[in-house]
Structure formats: C-alpha cells, structure tokens
Amino acid sequence: MSHYESSVPKAISANPKYLKYRRRLLHPRKNTVTPGVQLFMRGSYAVMAVLGVYSVLWMDWGDGDHCFRPIRRYFEQKKQEFFSLSPDDQEELRQQATALHSQGKA
Structure with a gap:
C-alpha cells in the first residue's frame, strides 16, 4: 500500500505527472519569499511612499484650491x-x- 492511496484520488495517483505536480504544489518551501523578492517588495514600498509625498507636496494640481x-x-x-x-x-x-x-x- 502506497502512502498516496489514502490521501490522493485514484485518477491522480495513477498519473506520475499529476503526482509530480502535487509534490511541487505541496512543497513546504514553495511559499517562502526569496531575498530578491523581499528586495523588490521593499523597493516598491519605498517608491510608493516617495510618489505619495511628491504628489502631496510638489505635484501640480492646478491653480484652484484642492485638498x-x-x-x-x-x-x-x-x-x-x-x-x-x-x-x-x-x-x-x-x-x-x-x-x-x-x-x-x-
């Protein structure tokens, strides 16, 4: 008796490609964030903050009164x-x- 027989449906356990996909999908390190992605996320937050400050303090919103x-x-x-x-x-x-x-x- 295989360890797949109890938790995997027969249609998936019969096809090795499905099993390979399932192993990759359920891999514990799949959802970890790599250092490159962390750097990109921090950079994007910094750019958003700078654009927010720029738009509030210096961006030209016209001559009329604005918020x-x-x-x-x-x-x-x-x-x-x-x-x-x-x-x-x-x-x-x-x-x-x-x-x-x-x-x-x-």
Whole structure:
C-alpha cells in the first residue's frame, strides 16, 4: 500500500505527472519569499511612499484650491522657519560680525 492511496484520488495517483505536480504544489518551501523578492517588495514600498509625498507636496494640481493646499502651506511654513534665522540669531550674528570686523582693523 502506497502512502498516496489514502490521501490522493485514484485518477491522480495513477498519473506520475499529476503526482509530480502535487509534490511541487505541496512543497513546504514553495511559499517562502526569496531575498530578491523581499528586495523588490521593499523597493516598491519605498517608491510608493516617495510618489505619495511628491504628489502631496510638489505635484501640480492646478491653480484652484484642492485638498492638499493646507498640507502644502504647513510644509512651506516649516521649511521657511527651518531655513531662516530668528531676530535673536540675526542680532547675535551682527554682534559677531562687528567683533570680527573690529579685530581685523586693530
């Protein structure tokens, strides 16, 4: 008695091609993800995230009002705050410049 007789129908167990296909189909490593596929999946997620950020912050949606205007205004405000100096920082830089300028003349 073969081990196929109990779990496989007679029509499949009689044909060796079907048995080979069944073994391949039920192989335990069939559903494992290879490193190449993992890299592709991670890359595709990264591309989707970049395209989402691009479409929200920089893509041209026309001159009219759209749902991304508040997010863009907030982003521009934070970018302006990051790349500009506060009045206290500007005064400190003026004092440092005058101190350096006075040292150079002396």
